[in-house]
Amino acid sequence: QEIVVVSHGQANDAFWNVVKNGVEQAGKDVGVNVEYRAPETFDMVAMSQLIDAAVNQEPDGLIVSIPDADALGPSIERAVAAGIPVISINSGSDVSKELGALLHVGQDEFDAGKAAGEALAAMGGTTAICVNHEVGNVALDLRCEGFAEGFGGEVEVLPTSNDPSEIESKVSAALASNEAVDTVMALGASSAGEPAVAAVKGSGREVNVASFDLSANFLQSIADGDAAFAIDQQQYLQGYLAVNFMGLHAKYGLMPGGNVPSGPNLVTQEKAAQVIDLSAQGIR
Amino acid sequence: MSQSAPVAADERVKSEPFLTKLMKRPELGAMAGVILVFIFFAITADASMFTLAGVMNFMTPAAQLGILAIGAALLMIGGEFDLSIGSMVAFSGLFFGVCVVTWQLPLMAAIPMTFVFAAMVGAVNGNIVIRSGLPSFIVTLAFLFILRGLSLVGLKMATGGSTQLRGVRDATENDWLAPFFAGEAFGGLFSWLAANGLIDTFKSGAPKVPGIPVEILWFIALALVATYVLLRTPAGNWIFASGGDRIAASNSGVPVNRVKVSLFMLTACCAALVAIITVMDAGSTDARRGFQKEFEAIIAAVIGGCLLTGGYGSAIGAFFGSIIFGMVVIGLTYTDFDQDWFQVFLGAMLLIAVLFNNAIRKRVTGER
Amino acid sequence: MSQSAPVAADERVKSEPFLTKLMKRPELGAMAGVILVFIFFAITADASMFTLAGVMNFMTPAAQLGILAIGAALLMIGGEFDLSIGSMVAFSGLFFGVCVVTWQLPLMAAIPMTFVFAAMVGAVNGNIVIRSGLPSFIVTLAFLFILRGLSLVGLKMATGGSTQLRGVRDATENDWLAPFFAGEAFGGLFSWLAANGLIDTFKSGAPKVPGIPVEILWFIALALVATYVLLRTPAGNWIFASGGDRIAASNSGVPVNRVKVSLFMLTACCAALVAIITVMDAGSTDARRGFQKEFEAIIAAVIGGCLLTGGYGSAIGAFFGSIIFGMVVIGLTYTDFDQDWFQVFLGAMLLIAVLFNNAIRKRVTGER
Amino acid sequence: MTEDTKFHHGDATDAAPIVEMKNIEKHFGNIIALAGVSFDVKPGECHCLLGDNGAGKSTFIKTMSGVHKPTKGEIFFEGKPLHFDTPRDAMEAGIATVFQDLAMIPLMSVTRNFFMGREPTKGKGLLKRFDVDTANEVCMEEMRNMGINLRGPDQAVGTLSGGERQTVAIARAVYFGAKILILDEPTSALGVRQTSNVLATIDKVRSQGVGVVFISHNVRHALAVGDRFTVLNRGKTLGTAKRGEITPEQLQDLMAGGQEMAELEGSLGGTV
Amino acid sequence: MTEDTKFHHGDATDAAPIVEMKNIEKHFGNIIALAGVSFDVKPGECHCLLGDNGAGKSTFIKTMSGVHKPTKGEIFFEGKPLHFDTPRDAMEAGIATVFQDLAMIPLMSVTRNFFMGREPTKGKGLLKRFDVDTANEVCMEEMRNMGINLRGPDQAVGTLSGGERQTVAIARAVYFGAKILILDEPTSALGVRQTSNVLATIDKVRSQGVGVVFISHNVRHALAVGDRFTVLNRGKTLGTAKRGEITPEQLQDLMAGGQEMAELEGSLGGTV
Numbered sequence A: 001q002e003i004v005v006v007s008h009g010q011a012n013d014a015f016w017n018v019v020k021n022g023v024e025q026a027g028k029d030v031g032v033n034v035e036y037r038a039p040e041t042f043d044m045v046a047m048s049q050l051i052d053a054a055v056n057q058e059p060d061g062l063i064v065s066i067p068d069a070d071a072l073g074p075s076i077e078r079a080v081a082a083g084i085p086v087i088s089i090n091s092g093s094d095v096s097k098e099l100g101a102l103l104h105v106g107q108d109e110f111d112a113g114k115a116a117g118e119a120l121a122a123m124g125g126t127t128a129i130c131v132n133h134e135v136g137n138v139a140l141d142l143r144c145e146g147f148a149e150g151f152g153g154e155v156e157v158l159p160t161s162n163d164p165s166e167i168e169s170k171v172s173a174a175l176a177s178n179e180a181v182d183t184v185m186a187l188g189a190s191s192a193g194e195p196a197v198a199a200v201k202g203s204g205r206e207v208n209v210a211s212f213d214l215s216a217n218f219l220q221s222i223a224d225g226d227a228a229f230a231i232d233q234q235q236y237l238q239g240y241l242a243v244n245f246m247g248l249h250a251k252y253g254l255m256p257g258g259n260v261p262s263g264p265n266l267v268t269q270e271k272a273a274q275v276i277d278l279s280a281q282g283i284r
Numbered sequence B, C: 001m002s003q004s005a006p007v008a009a010d011e012r013v014k015s016e017p018f019l020t021k022l023m024k025r026p027e028l029g030a031m032a033g034v035i036l037v038f039i040f041f042a043i044t045a046d047a048s049m050f051t052l053a054g055v056m057n058f059m060t061p062a063a064q065l066g067i068l069a070i071g072a073a074l075l076m077i078g079g080e081f082d083l084s085i086g087s088m089v090a091f092s093g094l095f096f097g098v099c100v101v102t103w104q105l106p107l108m109a110a111i112p113m114t115f116v117f118a119a120m121v122g123a124v125n126g127n128i129v130i131r132s133g134l135p136s137f138i139v140t141l142a143f144l145f146i147l148r149g150l151s152l153v154g155l156k157m158a159t160g161g162s163t164q165l166r167g168v169r170d171a172t173e174n175d176w177l178a179p180f181f182a183g184e185a186f187g188g189l190f191s192w193l194a195a196n197g198l199i200d201t202f203k204s205g206a207p208k209v210p211g212i213p214v215e216i217l218w219f220i221a222l223a224l225v226a227t228y229v230l231l232r233t234p235a236g237n238w239i240f241a242s243g244g245d246r247i248a249a250s251n252s253g254v255p256v257n258r259v260k261v262s263l264f265m266l267t268a269c270c271a272a273l274v275a276i277i278t279v280m281d282a283g284s285t286d287a288r289r290g291f292q293k294e295f296e297a298i299i300a301a302v303i304g305g306c307l308l309t310g311g312y313g314s315a316i317g318a319f320f321g322s323i324i325f326g327m328v329v330i331g332l333t334y335t336d337f338d339q340d341w342f343q344v345f346l347g348a349m350l351l352i353a354v355l356f357n358n359a360i361r362k363r364v365t366g367e368r
Numbered sequence D, E: 001m002t003e004d005t006k007f008h009h010g011d012a013t014d015a016a017p018i019v020e021m022k023n024i025e026k027h028f029g030n031i032i033a034l035a036g037v038s039f040d041v042k043p044g045e046c047h048c049l050l051g052d053n054g055a056g057k058s059t060f061i062k063t064m065s066g067v068h069k070p071t072k073g074e075i076f077f078e079g080k081p082l083h084f085d086t087p088r089d090a091m092e093a094g095i096a097t098v099f100q101d102l103a104m105i106p107l108m109s110v111t112r113n114f115f116m117g118r119e120p121t122k123g124k125g126l127l128k129r130f131d132v133d134t135a136n137e138v139c140m141e142e143m144r145n146m147g148i149n150l151r152g153p154d155q156a157v158g159t160l161s162g163g164e165r166q167t168v169a170i171a172r173a174v175y176f177g178a179k180i181l182i183l184d185e186p187t188s189a190l191g192v193r194q195t196s197n198v199l200a201t202i203d204k205v206r207s208q209g210v211g212v213v214f215i216s217h218n219v220r221h222a223l224a225v226g227d228r229f230t231v232l233n234r235g236k237t238l239g240t241a242k243r244g245e246i247t248p249e250q251l252q253d254l255m256a257g258g259q260e261m262a263e264l265e266g267s268l269g270g271t272v
């Protein structure tokens, strides 16, 4: 059996690397051949072409993330028309059924952002910056929007590149230029979360830092009390379960009856220490 | 010696075989690379890569890239760069999206407006470069950022906060101009072929390939026109001259500034064409469309033999360069390589294709 | 006329004011841009930008970029590009990380090994360029992909599946070499200044700025050395000559190939230096380090007056170019502009800075 | 007028000058290349511009053909004050120039260089195209007339020999015809046969009423075809002499800027 | 030997040649530039290489100075078979060349071009540095000796006049000394004063035992300094003559490749 995963996240992105690890593990466990593919940048046109390429190879199952239903819709529908079973992961829970996917494993970015916002607002935050290291990546933009909604207070989006030292400097600058900032939301733990922690430390201020996704160092910061929490989508599940379901479907025709929410799961100080090692291996 | 020869044979020239003559043309240099890459994938890739559907599949991104690459190649031959084409794709895509979705204009109006708009931005680029005498690299780099930023701002304004503008497909579906810029051409022919069992079909009986994606036709047409212009018109001569040595060209009476500004406008229009096609195909646009396409376009042009220093290159070279690039990028997904190794293979394939093509040319033409 | 003048004044030369002479040097052209950007932010940005802490804050990324930019500038003056420096940062960062974390080597061994390793990759780059005669753009582009891909593969092998290698700080904290490559220098001085109330402190009494980040010192040192080499050594002359016209240079007895390969090695070593500094500072490395830094380095060099065609430019120009770039990128967060407009401002500021600097130079030197 | 050559020398003093340049100054930054030079060309005459290296001859004719804008001074073209914005303007007004650096594009073929900026076309409307065959033929023919047998019209100019390249530039300027033909050291890289062709060509176009400006360091070439001689020195005019009013030795002294020359008469017979 | 010049002409026949080239062929792709040329240079002689435009003179001397690798043929340097991989090798062996295209970098200053590849240094170890002051002085001085008064040593070579630039290249080759000095049309852009200086310089270095290869299209210059004359035509040797064995008219005919020349004797006195 052959299963293809097409996502919008690159293999060298920390978050998607975990998904990919889940995909590979599930492939081994279920005994199917899986291939993970993604465009080189967040590029919906290229991604739809990759889906087309996958459909041409007529795999036994196709797993896709759907950050843009308009752009990817026709390609997914073509897969369905070709009789290839499709599962959507990560983003696109709202359109997954419509496009003919069997089910969705994942968590809505917007909802995750909202959950984070609410948690940070509960910690007393009133003014926040949302560090967006890939402006225009709709998935990340949604995280910020959800966060803004959940947080309720004043939120400024801080666009950066994904260079850690630039992010650190920019967060420092944002803190220095606005004394009121008491919350920093990072959209990726290793690229943005860690430098944000460093910047906050350098400023000597009491600022809550939270981040999407996990990284070992960021978890360490949580454990040390330098950061508030990390939002864990448990994306390993997105890769693992989807492939698992698909493998079982291919072998036995099995498929759960509804969407599977993989998160959100807030990793706070108590839990952080336990997952550091797992994170360092690319599982959490 | 031969009696019919009008001019006596020159003893200072060796006769050379036809193949050698061919390989000397910059137009055909990149072909060796295409063949090599083809052979590589014929061996390593899934057989479906070279079915009709597979070919259309890698030709589509190659065509989208190629339209940009041909524009970039002409501009490079003319001695300048345009780093803003990638952003221009996003920006003119936004403009086009707003035209059809927000303003509800028919394509008849929206498409010309988009082209005019893009050409104007190109003219601004060009005029700044000419007037200031700054390198085009830095000027168009500024526009890379500016246009990308404006796309973001514009999208948010148009959509009320989102970075994705949707609904283009609904707005354009029934327009009579749509078939020229979106979807597949020759649909009827392909259905007929499918009905007669000449091409593969899905279980449903629909052809696997519903037609030739229009971008491929645009791509081929553009490559032909650009080659014709370069090799067979005065304008082509002026482009080579302007890029070869702008002072010498100007001293010989070539209107260098006019040529360069026109080329900037042309490149911007190529970006607008790609924007229109991809936006209509995808039905949506977002702030990251065309990201780094300027880079890939320059890569394709250089693979195809354009010199970064200007004055040398060809549109057909850019054509083959884009196909090499598209074939490698999509082709790797037809092979069993782990995605982690994707970039390693991509880089290695590019290098080998170019080295090979270079080695072949040297061997054949006896250059040292 | 003047009695002490050893050579009679030449009636074919107008005397020119000191300022004009200064502005003619490519080294100093970019300074006008720095001043303009400074004035802009002095007016629009929050006052904290130009406190000691603020300056250190924007100088740190500027320095990291600048180290790369100086390497890139020398290479550009020598007539070649290296697009693989960004990937090289990630790759040598990985190598360094593996040395200290996995192999537990002391810095004394790890740092030289990293440099040697980087230099070897640079030499491979350079030799392919020289031997094949292909443009360096395309060769180093291939290495951009290859090295980036290998970084990912290597990281996953080293960590057993993660894209982040951590534990560098723990492994290097107590090494006697660490202070030269990580953290802040002159900590004692700054504490003393803070204790005497000469610089801002936190409530705890610790200075807000614990010292000068070492990368800034490296940056300044490198700029000085590179300028010295360019202007005051035979090697500098060879670099200019190789980039100006490689055939003419080679015909005049300049060992062009040796010069170019050395420059590729130098650039790779600059990337390795940045990698070592940032990895030690961050305590970890990941697969995306240095992403697009090659691009920014070239931008900084061009802002600083290097010609893309080679043979002209300066290290000090790249120095100021990096500062302009760093100041604009970080500075905009100190202002009240809506951050959606960030890229628009970034582009506009770059353009204005370069145009201004160009206009000033023309005005002052009377060029047309 | 002397009778020492077989050339027809125009008696051009009565005609009105085609171009008249008055007190031209040209500064590059702080460098003064021209410090007030006046010069004119009449139809049917060959006016030689002579002078030491670096005297400003090339700078001066570049000002005349629209490459440089003069810092000071006036230009009259056919009696009207005028200045050219681009070399193309000058060309269209009827000034053809062979620059000292030849203004050729090394990577382009001989034919493409020959017709650069003034390509012959065939066909109409959208099908109007560069007539490559005619261009190739004309180009090979004109080169043959100048005494150069090219291997083919598609050789890159960068691979031509120095003299071949110079001949392309001269043949190009002559081919398109003009009211004024400016030749900046046209014979410097030419062989003896090609040189005599160029001198004969100058004579031919002059007899057709074209005004020729001829720059040379070779006293004998200048004397062979020149009607008037203007000598520049360090950016200034030393004066103008008519043919016959001056001996070769005097002229050579003026060209050397009045400075001593190394002694090596003998076989050089008075002039270098 | 004739006594028609003030030059000291070496009687070089007895000495062994420094460089001997045998049956050199050079092809560029399908173009045959040299079809078998033999040539040698002895210490203390000036061997003139003459010929029509495109005959292959420049290609030949480039093969001699390590720029081109010959397609066929042998090179002996001081009796030993040898071939140079790079011009730098040739230079180190003692061959100094002034190329027809001068091999100058337009964007670099006069001094930097002058010393390119052989910069004078001062200081030791890490402090060993380009001695800019000495370099500037030497450069200005050498240019003055050649008859060019530069405005300053830091002017970019690209903004020099044609003759000034050529003088830099010549002065540079002469300054560093060598066993063989190759000059490819060194006087083409020079003024009369500079030309006489260059001819005098050739004479001087020859008398110091240097072998000179002199390429020119000017019969009179060649006769003034040459000891032997080799004529190339269409990539082949037409033959070698010693000084005194040949008249100027014969030489000129050979140089023209035996073809007819346009008629314009008169003031040109037999030779162009």
Ligand SMILES: Nc1ncnc2c1ncn2[C@@H]1O[C@H](COP(=O)(O)OP(=O)(O)OP(=O)(O)O)[C@@H](O)[C@H]1O
Pocket (backbone or CB within 6 Å): D028, D031, D032, D033, D051, D052, D053, D054, D055, D056, D057, D058, D059, D060, D100, E159, E160, E161, E162, E163, E164, E189, E191
């Ligand atoms: N763009 C420029 N910038 C600075 N100086 C220049 C420039 N162009 C020319 N010059 C200077 O002006 C002077 C005149 O140069 P020009 O080329 O006109 O001399 P010329 O009379 O043609 O000499 P030659 O006989 O050697 O060709 C020279 O000394 C030269 O160095």
Ligand SMILES: Nc1ncnc2c1ncn2[C@@H]1O[C@H](COP(=O)(O)OP(=O)(O)OP(=O)(O)O)[C@@H](O)[C@H]1O
Pocket (backbone or CB within 6 Å): D159, D160, D161, D162, D163, D164, D189, D191, E028, E031, E032, E033, E051, E052, E053, E054, E055, E056, E057, E058, E059, E060, E100
């Ligand atoms: N790189 C090259 N590629 C092709 N042809 C070349 C190349 N170099 C020279 N040639 C050809 O070889 C022939 C000899 O050229 P060369 O430069 O040696 O002539 P030359 O004797 O120096 O002439 P001139 O007196 O005009 O300088 C010319 O016809 C030229 O077109």
Ligand SMILES: [Mg+2]
Pocket (backbone or CB within 6 Å): D057, D058, D059, D100, D184, E161, E162, E163
């Ligand atoms: Mg001149």
Ligand SMILES: [Mg+2]
Pocket (backbone or CB within 6 Å): D161, D162, D163, E057, E058, E059, E100, E184
């Ligand atoms: Mg020659």
